[in-house]
Amino acid sequence: MNKERKLIIAGNWKMNKTVAESLNLVRGLKIELALVKEVDIVICPPFTALAAVSQAVMDCNLRLGAQNMSEHNYGAYTGEIAAGMLKEFSVRYVILGHSERRQLYKETTETVAKKTRAALAAALKPIVCVGETLQEREAGQTERVLDTQVRGSLAGLTPAQIEETIVAYEPIWAIGTGKNATTTQAQEAHAFIRRLLASLYDDNVSRRVRIQYGGSVKPSNARELMSQPDVDGALVGGASLEDRSFSDIIKNSI
Numbered sequence: 370m371n372k373e374r375k376l377i378i379a380g381n382w383k384m385n386k387t388v389a390e391s392l393n394l395v396r397g398l399k400i401e402l403a404l405v406k407e408v409d410i411v412i413c414p415p416f417t418a419l420a421a422v423s424q425a426v427m428d429c430n431l432r433l434g435a436q437n438m439s440e441h442n443y444g445a446y447t448g449e450i451a452a453g454m455l456k457e458f459s460v461r462y463v464i465l466g467h468s469e470r471r472q473l474y475k476e477t478t479e480t481v482a483k484k485t486r487a488a489l490a491a492a493l494k495p496i497v498c499v500g501e502t503l504q505e506r507e508a509g510q511t512e513r514v515l516d517t518q519v520r521g522s523l524a525g526l527t528p529a530q531i532e533e534t535i536v537a538y539e540p541i542w543a544i545g546t547g548k549n550a551t552t553t554q555a556q557e558a559h560a561f562i563r564r565l566l567a568s569l570y571d572d573n574v575s576r577r578v579r580i581q582y583g584g585s586v587k588p589s590n591a592r593e594l595m596s597q598p599d600v601d602g603a604l605v606g607g608a609s610l611e612d613r614s615f616s617d618i619i620k621n622s623i
């Protein structure tokens with residue numbers, strides 16, 4: 370597939386996989402994906418598996434991401450993990466502002482913005498999630514929600530920093546439901562985000578930012594979604610937990 374930007378496909382394992390299970394999955398992915406050069410492939414295991422997985426992917430084309438991090442660099446923040454701690458395990462990406470963090474843990478857009486700036490300051494590439502609820506979509510508020518979340522979550526970033534940032538458009542109604550956005554819905558939302566970035570920065574900067582789609586991506590719908598001009602990859606939850614389905618998503622997207 371001929372794309373303007375290199376595809377980036379990330380697997381968010383969420384709170385799944387022990388260390389042994391993580392290594393097993395990585396073993397399978399390394400075999401399935403050894404020859405793939407066209408896509409940046411990122412896996413995001415739970416924190417407890419980062420050390421072992423980091424060793425296991427050292428010699429291959431799989432890159433490591435974390436699922437969250439603190440906005441602080443160190444200190445009295447019980448249960449939190451700082452960017453510098455992730456870097457010890459060669460983590461390169463970090464998912465921020467996932468809807469589960471926003472909804473279940475009441476993470477605000479202001480906090481997501483602080484985390485995004487902290488990640489970039491530590492040379493981690495943030496994958497910043499935005500997306501509307503079903504109620505918001507049905508009320509015709511999708512663009513308003515995306516406008517607020519994108520402006521807020523990316524507040525204060527320089528043009529160079531925004532180019533290092535990946536935006537993940539994840540309509541909340543499509544996450545873990547088996548009901549993905551149509552290609553038209555995805556393309557419209559991605560094009561809207563790109564136009565917004567062009568208005569906040571300029572066309573050249575906006576054209577370099579990669580925007581992933583997330584929400585029930587599977588081997589059967591990956592190709593069609595990735596064929597959209599402004600869809601530059603995927604953030605995959607459920608289907609990233611098994612080597613064949615994640616690999617097939619990647620292979621079908623090329």
Ligand code: PEP
Nearest residue numbers: 544545583584585606607
């Ligand atoms: C996600 O949680 O980011 C996600 C996209 O999940 P799923 O692929 O399972 O819908």
